[in-house]
Amino acid sequence: MLPLRLEGIAFKDVIGPLSLDIDAGPSTIILGANGAGKSVLMRLMHGLLAPTTGRVSWNRAGRQAMVFQRPVMLRRSALANVVYALEAAGVAEPEKPAMEALEEVGLAHVARRPARVLSGGEQQRLALARAWALHPDVLFLDEPTASLDPTATREIETVIRAFDAAGTKIVMATHNLGQARRLGDEVIYLHQGRVMERTPAEEFFAKPRTPEAAAFIKGELPWV
Amino acid sequence: MGLIGKVLVGLLVALSAHAQSKFITVASTTSTEQSGFFKHLLPVFEKKTGIQVRVVALGTGQALDMARRGDADVVFVHARPLEDRFVAEGHGVQRFEVMYNDFVLVGPKSDPAAVAGSKDIVQALRKIHRSKTAFVSRGDKSGTHFAEVELWKTAGIDIAKEKGAWYRETGSGMGPALNTASGLNAYILSDRGTWLSFKNRGELAIAVEGDRRLFNQYGVILVNPAKHAHVKKEMAQAFIDWLVAREGQEAIAAYKINGEQLFFPNAGN
C-alpha cells in the first residue's frame, strides 16, 4: 500500500501547502501543539477529508484502519462490534477472527458485554481489536490516549507495539511527548499546518532543528 | 422479528375476517341510524336472506351525493324533491315510499317565544323569527334541514336572507345539533325518532307537534346499475322488496322506544 504520497495538499486555511511521503517501516509520530492541524492531516491521509488542493495517493490498494480519540461503539456487544467491522470488510466467517482479536487485546472476557458499558480504556482497546481483526497495512491513530488515565494509556501502548511487531505501519498523532518518545521511530513536527521538521525520533528529542520544535519540547509554545 | 411477523399475520387475518362478499351498502340518514332503527330492523332482514346491510349514515343530501358517486347500492332518505331529482337525473331507478314519521319542534321548557302547546308550526316559526329567539339549524343539506327550510318558506320567511345571530347553523347531524340546542337552550326542529332516543335533553322538551306539515316521508331508491355497473342489484332489490312487503313493514312498525312507535309503515299507499 505504501508509500502514501501527499502532493502539494492544502485544506482550507488549516493545513498546507505541504508535501509528504509516508513510507513503510518506521512508526511515524505526528507531533504538534493543539490546533496545529494534526487531526485534519490524519483525516486527509485516511481519506475522511478531501484536500482543497493537491493530491493524496496510495501506491497500491490495501487495508487501512483508524482509531479516534473517542471510540465510537455500536449499541451491541463487544464481539458484535468487531464482527461488524469484519463484515463491512467482506470477511466471510467473522466470528472466529473477531474472537481472536478480542483475545489479542485482552478483552475476551467481556465479549458478550454491551460495548457501551465498557470503560473508556476498554472501549479504546476494543477499537484497537476492531482494527486488529482487519489486519490493516496502515493504522492511523488520532490522539488515542488523550482521554485515558495512565494505566489505560499503558495498555493501549502495549497493543500499538503489537501492531508494529506484526508489521502494520503506525501513523499516530499525539501531543504527549513521553508517548512519542516511547512509540515513535520518526517524528513529523507540525506547526500551524505546515511540516517544520521530519527527523528520526531520538535525534528530534535530543536536538530539534527548528526553534518552534525546540520551544514545543520545552513546553513554551502557547496552545494555538 | 418472528413475533412481530406473527402479530402482523394475525392483524391481517382479523381485518380480512371483515371481508364478506354478501353485503350491500345503503346510504341513509342520521335520523334512522341514531334512533337505533337500523339496529332493530337489519338483523331481521339479514337472518332471512343472509345479506348483510351496511349502512353509512349521513344527511340526506350527502347520502344522495354519495350515491351519485356510485359509492352505495341503495339510498334510504327523507326529502321527496331531492329524491325525485335524483331519479330524474338517472342515478336512481325508482322511488318507493317506505314509512313516515313526523318532525317536532323542540325548545326550552321556559318557552321564551311562547309557542309551546301549539299545533301550528308555521305560526310558531314566525313568532321565533320575530322575537329573534335562539334557534339551531342542522344546515347540512339533510332531509331535516331541507324540511326546515321549506317550513320557513311556508311562513313567508326567506331564511337564507333573514337569519341573524339568533339562528345557529351547526352543519352537523341531528344528534350533534340537538347537543348544541341543549347547550344553548335553543329551539330546534328534530325528527321524532332521534328526539325520543336522545339522552342529553337538558332543559328541552317538545314545543310543537301534530301539524300536518310536519309529516316526514321516507323513500327508498335502487341506485341505477345502468349508470354504476358495480351496484349489487339483485341483493339491493331484495332489500327494497323486503322493506315494502308485509314482513319489512311489520318489522318497521315493531320498533318502539319506551313503548312509543317511531316510524309508521306506508308502502304502496
Added chain:
Amino acid sequence: MSIFADLRLWDIVALSLAVSLSAVALATLAGLPLGAALAVGRFPGRQALIVLLNALMGLPPVVVGLAVYLLLSRAGPLGELGLLFTPWAMVIAQTVLITPIIAALCRQAVEDAWREYEEQLRSLGVHGVRAALTLVWDTRFSLVTAVLAGLGRASAEVGAVMIVGGNIDGVTRVMTTAIALETSKGDLPLALGLGIVLIGVVLALNAAASVVKELAQRRYG
C-alpha cells in the same frame, strides 16, 4: 356492563387495534427507510424536503380522510378496488396520516446518531444504505418512541376513519367513531366510558412497549 355488551365493545376495541396497529406497521416500514435516507443522504432540496416532512406531521386527519375517500370512491381512480367503507380504507388513511410522523422523528434520531458515528463508519468503509440501516438499528430505542407517537396519533383520530370507513355498525365502527356516535346521540356518560376504555388500551400498549424497551436496553446497552 350490559350496555357495553350490547355495543359489542370488545369487537370495536379489537377492530380499533387491528386498524391502528396495521397502520403503524405499514407506516414504520415506509417511514423508517424514508427518514434514514433523508438523514444520511446529501442532495439538492434536502433541506426543503425535511421542512415538508416535519410540516406533514401536522396533517389534519379529516383532510387525509377526504383525500383517501376521493381516491377510493367509485367515482375516483381506485374505485375498482372496492375498498371504500372497509377496514382496509381506514388502514390506508391512517398509514398516510402517521408515516410522516415516524419518518420525521426517525430522520431526527438518525441524523443525530450520524453526527456521532459518521467518521467511524466511513473509516470502516460503511456508507449509504448500509450506514442508514446500521444507524436505524442503533437508534432503535428512540425509534420505538417515534412508533409509539404514530400509534397514539392513529388510535386517537376520528376524522379520517369516519369519512373512509363510514362508521358502519359491526364493520367499520372503531372506538373513536363509536365515541363520536354516542356523543351525537347525547349519551355522554357512555361516550365518556368508551373514552376511558380507549385511553386504557393505549396506556397498556405504551406500558408494554416501555417494558420491552427496558429489557432490551439492559441487554444491549
